[in-house]
Amino acid sequence: MSSPSREFFTLDLRGLRAGLKSRAASLGLTESLVARSILAAALGVERSDSSGPSAGPRTTPQIKLSVRLPKTAASRLDRHARAAGLSRGVYLTRLIDGAPPVVASSDRAAMLNALNASSNELALPTDR
Helix, strand or coil, X not given: CCCCCCCCCCCCCCCCHHHHHHHHHHHCCCHHHHHHHHHHHHHCCCCCCCCCCCCCCCCCCXXXXXXXXXXXXXXXXXXXXXXXXXXXXXXXXXXXXXXXXXXXXXXXXXXXXXXXXXXXXXHCCCCC
């Protein structure tokens, strides 16, 4: 997968740095990757560097792992990791640790609608 050319931009965070740092740490990502994710979402564009280089501090030692996947599986992995706003490594780690896969927002809305309909059915009084 080719990565886009690097484009640098300086941003005055005006007091938002602590929040950005906290969010990045909670997701196990770099501050730059979180900022790019937020900016991409605000612009309505798809990020192409979800597994970009990580320059931030690490809390646990890491190793590089190479795996061979069919192209369709690799594309699904990238798509799901992007939908979750995570790098491929963080997304895989969460799956390995037993976290359920992230559901796309459209699927989540359909599931919530089905749950509400089911709950409404159960909540209706029966004539007995």
